Amino acid sequence: MTATASAGLAGGTHVSPAEPRPGPDSLVPHHAPPAQRPSRGRPYATGLVTLWLSVVVLLPLAALAVTSTEDGWGGFWSALTAPSALAALRVTVLVSAVVALLNAVMGTLIAWVLVRDDFPGKGLVNVLIDLPFALPTIVASIVLLSLYGPDSPIHVHFNATRYGLVVALAFVTLPFVVRSVQPVLIEADKEVEEAAASLGAGGVTIFRRVILPTLAPAMISGTGLAFARAIGEFGSVVLIGGNIPRHTQVASQYIQQQIEIDQPVNAAVISVALLVIAFATLFLLRIASSRSLRRETAS
Amino acid sequence: MSRATRLTATATALAGAMAMTACAGGGSSDTSTTSSSSGAQATDAAKVSGTISLYGYSVAKTAYDKVIPGFTSGGAGQGVQFQQSYGASGDQSRKVAAGAPADVVSFSVEPDITRLVKAGLVSADWNASATKGIPFGSVVTIVVRKGNPKGIHDWDDLLKPGINVVTPNPFSSGSAKWNLLAPYAVKSDGGTNPAAGLAYLSSLITGHVHVQPGSGREATETFLQGTGDVLLSYEDEAIAAVRAGDPVEYVTPPQTFKIENPVAVVTKAKNPTAAKAFVDYLFTPTAQKLFAEAGFRPVDPTVAAAYAKDFPAPQKLWTIADLGGWASVDKDLFTKDTGKVAVIYDKATK
Numbered sequence: 001m002t003a004t005a006s007a008g009l010a011g012g013t014h015v016s017p018a019e020p021r022p023g024p025d026s027l028v029p030h031h032a033p034p035a036q037r038p039s040r041g042r043p044y045a046t047g048l049v050t051l052w053l054s055v056v057v058l059l060p061l062a063a064l065a066v067t068s069t070e071d072g073w074g075g076f077w078s079a080l081t082a083p084s085a086l087a088a089l090r091v092t093v094l095v096s097a098v099v100a101l102l103n104a105v106m107g108t109l110i111a112w113v114l115v116r117d118d119f120p121g122k123g124l125v126n127v128l129i130d131l132p133f134a135l136p137t138i139v140a141s142i143v144l145l146s147l148y149g150p151d152s153p154i155h156v157h158f159n160a161t162r163y164g165l166v167v168a169l170a171f172v173t174l175p176f177v178v179r180s181v182q183p184v185l186i187e188a189d190k191e192v193e194e195a196a197a198s199l200g201a202g203g204v205t206i207f208r209r210v211i212l213p214t215l216a217p218a219m220i221s222g223t224g225l226a227f228a229r230a231i232g233e234f235g236s237v238v239l240i241g242g243n244i245p246r247h248t249q250v251a252s253q254y255i256q257q258q259i260e261i262d263q264p265v266n267a268a269v270i271s272v273a274l275l276v277i278a279f280a281t282l283f284l285l286r287i288a289s290s291r292s293l294r295r296e297t298a299s
Numbered sequence: 300m301s302r303a304t305r306l307t308a309t310a311t312a313l314a315g316a317m318a319m320t321a322c323a324g325g326g327s328s329d330t331s332t333t334s335s336s337s338g339a340q341a342t343d344a345a346k347v348s349g350t351i352s353l354y355g356y357s358v359a360k361t362a363y364d365k366v367i368p369g370f371t372s373g374g375a376g377q378g379v380q381f382q383q384s385y386g387a388s389g390d391q392s393r394k395v396a397a398g399a400p401a402d403v404v405s406f407s408v409e410p411d412i413t414r415l416v417k418a419g420l421v422s423a424d425w426n427a428s429a430t431k432g433i434p435f436g437s438v439v440t441i442v443v444r445k446g447n448p449k450g451i452h453d454w455d456d457l458l459k460p461g462i463n464v465v466t467p468n469p470f471s472s473g474s475a476k477w478n479l480l481a482p483y484a485v486k487s488d489g490g491t492n493p494a495a496g497l498a499y500l501s502s503l504i505t506g507h508v509h510v511q512p513g514s515g516r517e518a519t520e521t522f523l524q525g526t527g528d529v530l531l532s533y534e535d536e537a538i539a540a541v542r543a544g545d546p547v548e549y550v551t552p553p554q555t556f557k558i559e560n561p562v563a564v565v566t567k568a569k570n571p572t573a574a575k576a577f578v579d580y581l582f583t584p585t586a587q588k589l590f591a592e593a594g595f596r597p598v599d600p601t602v603a604a605a606y607a608k609d610f611p612a613p614q615k616l617w618t619i620a621d622l623g624g625w626a627s628v629d630k631d632l633f634t635k636d637t638g639k640v641a642v643i644y645d646k647a648t649k
Binding site for chain 1: 387468523
């Protein structure tokens, strides 16, 4: 036990520069060594990753959970079920769900056009898709406010309405579905579609039976990520949303308000609720995408 | 069992957190001692220099945008750098109480300074001088859309059916407290009939206030972006909006409330000499004129007389002293969970 540990230790510290060379050689012919290597080979790396995750993710989350129950479970429950808190969560989930579905359709369509069609300026559009990722979200809010706000040049007033929230969130979550569907679509075998067509399948049937099953895992994960991002979004809705309690106030704005009025426990409780929703979303996503992946490989 | 696991979890998290704060504490105290000693050297070398960190309430920015250049370009504060932070008065006060490095605080309401006195960050005699620590003020006004389409002229007009009133959240904003105290003082006849005052506030808050902006500035933004028929605000904020060409106008009701905005030096200031010099400067005629030009009512009688036409005197101007002073008003009306206005507000916005 100690021998292997010290060997691993030595491998981790001194021999590691030379290690990549024998690594690939042994990797290619038999698959036995790599199965063992990840578990024992790098105790430092595993330790470092654990420490890093603890400090960066787990400890803050634990502290948040502790803060949220500072007033006991009764306090937690009453903070969670305060009508304005529930309303904020409801608005958040509702608008995020609408945006996620919108993204599922439009994102897939955009990815399709970008992969299958050729048109002038395609490269530019491709770059444009990533802009919402790179752009500070508050900039999105200002942009939308100047277009749909009280001084709207096109006389469309989305300011302080749920439409405003949808537009803002659709803007910032645009890349998720596009970027997860696009690579799958590039990899997808076009001949299968052609074969289906030559066997007499119509466009709708081909889409439903051939294309959709291939894209589904990517669409689901992209949509889920968009949803998870949308429920926590703050910057893009802060100016266009109006922050009207029970109408357009989203959970992140409610949290900020509770901090400003010195109710940190309420803020922590709603944060925990958001966290749970986000975690559940990602968890369901894993299950859904692995299941549809399995179904696809089985068929 | 579940309680036990939760306890362990709490203990683990606590231990971790304590370890982290211990490290952080050591680190930050090290840096603060070095920087304060270097600050002391700097103040020794030149009479007034270095950086002043100013924590102000949101709307005060308009005033300091004029007054700070007046201080730094004149003889007294030449070369002084300013680090300014503005936000909801209560929020700013809590930040300073929690250790934000402020030299000078300029809040909307006295209780936000009292919090720092209790925390040992502002000397107890900060308002003992003749000026009472109040370098400028204003009055509560009613801001309406241009042309006053809803015909709002007095406090009763706010309770007309369908009128949507924008006023910030009194738990974070000082402006909100002034805004609510104004009709309270009017309706309760200076506090002699509290029930009438509270009845007015109850119907106002329950039936007409639908948004809760964090600060006076945020309330103005909300109003300018199209929410509401009426904005309750400082007269100076209304003047600033009109001057900026925003499509609004303001009505000062016949009876309203005198706003007094306090300023104090923080005892743990890194640059106490400059901080003191700056606060003293605020009371000079030069600075008082700059306040008046920014739309704030000056306290210097001579300057106030010179700018009298900009600041018409209402028929009756109630003051916080009429209601018994901030200590009792804040405790009676605004204490979290028990104050009479706090309860009304909580019930309406829960």
